[in-house]
Amino acid sequence: MAEEVKQDFSQTGGQILTFISDEKVYAFKITDVTDIIEIPEITFIPRTPDYIPGVINLRGKVVPVIDLRRKLGSPDFEYDAKSCMILVESGVYQAGVLVDRVNDVENVIPAQIAQNPVKDSTESCFITSSATKDRISLLNTRKLIKD
Amino acid sequence: MPKFESGMEGMLDMFVFETGDLLEKLDDILMRTEQEDAIGTDDMNEIFRTMHTIKGSAAMMGLSNMSTLAHAVEDLFFIIREDPTVTYDKPALYELLFASSDNLKYELENIQDESIPLTDFSELEAKIHAFAEVMKGGSAPAAPAGGSDKESAGEDFGYDGIFEDGEDENILTYKIVYSQACAMPSMRALVLMRALGKIAKVVKTFPVDLDADSADDDIAEKGLYIKLTTGSAEKVEELFGDALNVESFKRVEKPKKEEKPKEEAAPEQKVQAPKPAPAKAAPKKAPEKHEQAMLSVKLDKLDRLLDLVAEIVITEGSVISSPDIRNAGGNFDRFNKSARELKKLTDELQDVVMSIRMVPVSTAFQKMNRVVRDMNTKLGKNVTLTFVGQETEVDKSIVDLLNDPLMHIVRNAVDHGIEMPEERAAAGKTEPATVTLSAGYDSSEVVISCRDNGAGMDKSKLMAKAKKNGLLTKPESEYTDKEIYNFVVAAGFSTNEKITEYSGRGVGMDVVKQNLEKVGGKLIVDSVFGEGSTFTIRIPLSLSIVDVMSVDVGQTNFSIPITSINEAFSCTRDRYIKDADGNEFIMQRGEAVPLIRLGKHFSISEAEDDITKGIMIECENVNNRAILMADRITLDQQVVVKPFPAVLSDMKLKEAGMSGCSVLGDGSITIILDVQEIMNSSLK
Numbered sequence: 166m167a168e169e170v171k172q173d174f175s176q177t178g179g180q181i182l183t184f185i186s187d188e189k190v191y192a193f194k195i196t197d198v199t200d201i202i203e204i205p206e207i208t209f210i211p212r213t214p215d216y217i218p219g220v221i222n223l224r225g226k227v228v229p230v231i232d233l234r235r236k237l238g239s240p241d242f243e244y245d246a247k248s249c250m251i252l253v254e255s256g257v258y259q260a261g262v263l264v265d266r267v268n269d270v271e272n273v274i275p276a277q278i279a280q281n282p283v284k285d286s287t288e289s290c291f292i293t294s295s296a297t298k299d300r301i302s303l304l305n306t307r308k309l310i311k312d
Numbered sequence: 313m314p315k316f317e318s319g320m321e322g323m324l325d326m327f328v329f330e331t332g333d334l335l336e337k338l339d340d341i342l343m344r345t346e347q348e349d350a351i352g353t354d355d356m357n358e359i360f361r362t363m364h365t366i367k368g369s370a371a372m373m374g375l376s377n378m379s380t381l382a383h384a385v386e387d388l389f390f391i392i393r394e395d396p397t398v399t400y401d402k403p404a405l406y407e408l409l410f411a412s413s414d415n416l417k418y419e420l421e422n423i424q425d426e427s428i429p430l431t432d433f434s435e436l437e438a439k440i441h442a443f444a445e446v447m448k449g450g451s452a453p454a455a456p457a458g459g460s461d462k463e464s465a466g467e468d469f470g471y472d473g474i475f476e477d478g479e480d481e482n483i484l485t486y487k488i489v490y491s492q493a494c495a496m497p498s499m500r501a502l503v504l505m506r507a508l509g510k511i512a513k514v515v516k517t518f519p520v521d522l523d524a525d526s527a528d529d530d531i532a533e534k535g536l537y538i539k540l541t542t543g544s545a546e547k548v549e550e551l552f553g554d555a556l557n558v559e560s561f562k563r564v565e566k567p568k569k570e571e572k573p574k575e576e577a578a579p580e581q582k583v584q585a586p587k588p589a590p591a592k593a594a595p596k597k598a599p600e601k602h603e604q605a606m607l608s609v610k611l612d613k614l615d616r617l618l619d620l621v622a623e624i625v626i627t628e629g630s631v632i633s634s635p636d637i638r639n640a641g642g643n644f645d646r647f648n649k650s651a652r653e654l655k656k657l658t659d660e661l662q663d664v665v666m667s668i669r670m671v672p673v674s675t676a677f678q679k680m681n682r683v684v685r686d687m688n689t690k691l692g693k694n695v696t697l698t699f700v701g702q703e704t705e706v707d708k709s710i711v712d713l714l715n716d717p718l719m720h721i722v723r724n725a726v727d728h729g730i731e732m733p734e735e736r737a738a739a740g741k742t743e744p745a746t747v748t749l750s751a752g753y754d755s756s757e758v759v760i761s762c763r764d765n766g767a768g769m770d771k772s773k774l775m776a777k778a779k780k781n782g783l784l785t786k787p788e789s790e791y792t793d794k795e796i797y798n799f800v801v802a803a804g805f806s807t808n809e810k811i812t813e814y815s816g817r818g819v820g821m822d823v824v825k826q827n828l829e830k831v832g833g834k835l836i837v838d839s840v841f842g843e844g845s846t847f848t849i850r851i852p853l854s855l856s857i858v859d860v861m862s863v864d865v866g867q868t869n870f871s872i873p874i875t876s877i878n879e880a881f882s883c884t885r886d887r888y889i890k891d892a893d894g895n896e897f898i899m900q901r902g903e904a905v906p907l908i909r910l911g912k913h914f915s916i917s918e919a920e921d922d923i924t925k926g927i928m929i930e931c932e933n934v935n936n937r938a939i940l941m942a943d944r945i946t947l948d949q950q951v952v953v954k955p956f957p958a959v960l961s962d963m964k965l966k967e968a969g970m971s972g973c974s975v976l977g978d979g980s981i982t983i984i985l986d987v988q989e990i991m992n993s994s995l996k
Contacts, residue, residue: 208981209868211914212968213960220957222975225623229959257958310959 174303175278175290183268183294183301184251187239190268190301192292193253197306200252201267204244221250221261228252230261231310237287255307262309271296278303327373328420329608331366335417336678338362342413343681346406351392360389366416371496372503378419379496381433384440385412391447400447408440410686483515484545484563488536488552491559498527501536504555511551512542537564611708614669621658621665622952628658629949630978669709673751673760674702676714680722680749687726693745694733695726700750706758710851714760717824717835721762721847722747724821729766729845739842741765754850761848769839771796797837797845801825834934850934860951862982863927863942865910866918869982870942871951871974876987878930878937880945883923898923898939900930908994909941910985913969919943936991951976953984969993 180195200223207219207230216235220227230250234242242248242265250261271294279291287309288302341358345351351359363386370378388405415433422428488504490497501522508514518537519530542548545563552561632651637644677699684697730736730745748763771793778784778799784791801821825835833851860871861880889897889904897904907928911919920926920943929940951974956965969990973983 206980208973208983209916210956210960210965210970210973210983211868211916212965212970213963217960220960220973220981222979222981225975227954227957227973227975227981229957231959259957260959 175280176275178272178274178278180270180272181292181301181303182251182270183299184249184264185266185268186233186237186264187242190294190299191233191264191288192271192301192303193251193262193306194303195270197253197255198251199254199259202250202252202261204248204250204263218263223252223261228259228261229310230263232263233309234263234265236309253306253310255310258307258311260310271301323373324424325610327369328423331369332417332420334362334366335413335420336675338413339410339682340678342406342409343685346402346685349402356389356393360386360393363389368496368499371499374500374503375419375423375430377430377433378416381412381416381437381440384437384444385409388440388444388447391444400443404443408436408443410682411436412440482541483539484542484548486538486540486548486552486561487564488538488561489559490531490536496528497531497536498522500555500558501527501531504551505538507551507555508538508540508548511544511547512540515539515541614665614708618665618669619952621662625658625662625950626952626975628654630976666707667705669707670705671708671711672703672705673711673714673758674699676711676718677702677749677751679715680718683719683722684726684747687723691727692733693726693730695730695745695747697722698746698748700748701752702749704751704753704758706751706851710758713827713851714849717828717849718749718760718762720821720824721849722749725762725764725766725845725847729764729768731767735767739767757850757852759848759850761846763844763846765844768841768843768845769797769800770841774799794836794838797839800837801835858951858953858984859948860982860984861929861948862946863910863929864944864946865914865920865942866916868914868916869946869976869980870910871949871982871984872929872931872940872987873984874948876931876933878932880927880929883926883928885924888923898928900939905930906938906995907941908938908990910990911941911943913990913994931987931991933988933991936988936995938987938991938995940987940990949976951982951984967993 174194181192182195182198182201183190183192185191202223205221205223207221209219210217210229213219216232218230218232220229222228234240244263244265247266248264249267250263251267252259252261273292273295277293277295279293281288281290285305285308287305289305289308290303292301292303293299294301338359341355341362345355363382367379367382367386370376370382385408388408392400415431415436419431422431488501490500501517505514505517505522516539518534519527521527540548549561549563552558632654637647681697684695687693688695725747730747731739731741733745736745743765746765749760750763751758751760753759774796775788775791778796779788783799801824821835828835828849828851833849836848836850837845838848839845859874861874861877862869862871864870883898887899888907889899891897896907896909898907899905907923909919910916911921920941923941926941926943927945929942931938931940953972953974955972956970966986967989969986971984971986971989973981975981
């Protein structure tokens with residue numbers, strides 16, 4: 166199912182939320198993003214992989230946190246006041262993703278999108294920003310938070 | 313083609329729920345009357361009413377197969393009711409009735425699946441009709457089916473005054489003929505009227521009163537006439553064309569010559585046809601009277617309510633113990649008084665909401681009657697099923713969950729546990745073969761057990777089989793009786809040499825065990841050779857609000873359910889023992905109790921190491937006792953257990969001893985521990 170949605174995106178384009186992690190520009194489809202918040206207090210849960218620093222209380226709901234740097238194998242980073250947590254959702258799965266800082270919302274058209282030929286990878290397509298000419302990696306939300 | 317009338321999707325849930333309920337009740341009555349060997353008038357009426365309601369609602373949904381089947385059964389009972397002296401083959405009758413009930417249930421289950429076509433019940437119906445014929449033949453020759461004489465009436469409209477003089481030119485008149493298979497054309501007509509209401513104005517129908525008892529027969533005989541005005545005749549015709557069971561429809565023109573239709577007997581008097589129309593209506597009114605006090609509510613609404621109440625309890629805690637108030641100083645007498653009032657009210661609210669969800673386990677037990685009955689017929693074992701404590705109330709979700717495990721266990725008891733009558737006689741057993749289902753509470757658990765007085769299990773046989781299947785993990789001599797009996801529920805373990813319809817593949821019990829474990833339940837097997845076996849299910853009362861003692865370990869807050877805690881104490885060094893293998897113990901009342909350091913168990917590096925500085929919590933459950941060590945106790949409180957978020961579901965947190973988490977009043981999160989799992993994984 167995730168595959169279909171992704172396919173659609175490379176054909177239809179749409180809005181994306183871009184952000185930076187380890188000096189690289191990434192993006193989520195705006196439809197996957199539910200919220201952007203300051204980093205709240207994180208409660209450690211034992212016996213979880215190290216890219217999950219714990220869970221947060223999001224208005225009474227317990228939501229797991231994913232450290233994007235650790236998940237993608239980048240060096241650790243002292244998250245500061247500019248850092249954010251992007252809350253994303255894919256089906257029943259919901260998670261807060263820790264990023265260095267959030268950039269912008271961009272509108273992209275199919276011409277800017279190049280599909281990742283590797284099926285079901287964490288970065289589903291590569292987008293060339295129309296404003297900055299940056300190379301943006303669109304993350305596969307489902308794959309990032311569940312696998 | 314959709315299975316049911318369009319526009320009825322919203323009613324589907326209700327239909328499935330109500331019909332399922334009715335079928336359950338029907339089964340109960342059938343079981344009882346079969347045992348008592350007599351059908352009383354009340355039961356007869358009840359069965360009649362049930363079938364009639366099912367027929368009606370199935371017809372409303374457009375499920376003609378269900379409604380005709382229900383109709384056939386109704387006819388059967390009509391014969392019995394009209395002539396109580398009629399003689400018939402009782403076992404065969406019950407076989408037919410149970411088969412009908414099963415078929416209807418099956419159809420209900422599949423109703424939402426578009427890929428499964430509607431089942432054709434015509435074979436079963438034919439059997440029922442044949443049976444009915446035999447019965448009729450046995451009694452006084454029944455009145456020949458009347459009413460067919462009207463069919464040859466041709467263009468005769470059959471109703472008086474369809475076309476009045478000086479009628480508005482714009483009024484269109486349609487004649488609709490329903491197919492023979494349609495059990496309750498009046499019901500279909502009502503549905504059709506409702507749909508019509510959106511696109512046309514119905515002026516009049518013939519028969520005039522579609523709710524009337526005679527409407528069904530009138531429509532079947534003479535067709536349905538609808539007089540309406542509309543802006544779009546095409547749309548109306550399209551609607552007629554799409555409606556279920558409509559065989560034909562045509563627009564009728566006002567006859568040129570005003571010819572009075574033949575003055576036939578009034579429709580009401582013609583109803584001597586096989587369908588007992590007037591009789592139907594009377595019993596239908598009765599159940600409504602005493603069901604008014606009950607209300608069926610969707611379960612997810614109750615879940616939501618429970619969630620909300622839980623949140624209120626927690627929020628109340630955070631308001632009352634808010635640091636702002638504590639730091640403000642001054643006199644808080646009035647505040648404290650109000651706070652106590654509030655606490656009382658929320659406690660009561662919580663109790664009430666919990667009690668709404670409580671249902672007696674009898675609903676799950678009653679279904680087993682049927683299982684045992686069927687097996688008795690097939691296996692000839694003549695087992696009696698008895699219930700103890702069936703009024704025990706448990707959360708609705710638990711009752712739903714019990715159905716499958718109980719079915720497996722009861723089948724197992726009847727098939728494997730109870731011997732054949734000859735064997736029982738040979739073993740000198742005089743008491744009747746009995747399977748007893750009992751229910752009760754034990755601390756915070758519901759205990760359901762199934763005891764049979766059959767052959768029991770042979771330990772040496774079990775052991776040999778376990779050995780053969782390679783299930784042994786330690787030397788044979790080290791196995792306790794309990795462990796040996798529990799082989800029975802291991803995967804692929806069946807001591808039955810023969811595979812029967814009911815059991816013997818060794819799959820069922822394993823699945824039962826796993827399903828129970830998923831919800832924190834346990835399955836315990838015990839047996840005495842020659843005297844019988846007992847299967848016991850223990851499931852935690854699904855109370856999502858639990859009393860816990862919260863402790864800190866390093867930076868992490870854990871909560872231990874109070875029900876597993878014996879005592880909490882500070883420890884002195886002289887009570888500490890460490891054996892040669894590195895196992896740690898604390899001397900507690902003369903016994904060495906294993907010590908589990910939570911910090912070590914959860915790999916939390918900053919946890920307290922010194923046993924004299926930490927806090928010891930002695931925990932106990934059915935099989936084990938252990939002392940958990942934490943850094944410090946933070947507080948006793950009530951928490952709402954929430955499952956871990958879906959993202960973490962594959963991370964085996966439950967197996968590591970964490971059953972869920974909870975958001976506390978101050979917004980922080982605590983992890984709820986499952987002491988049983990911690991002991992299991994630490995004390996190997």
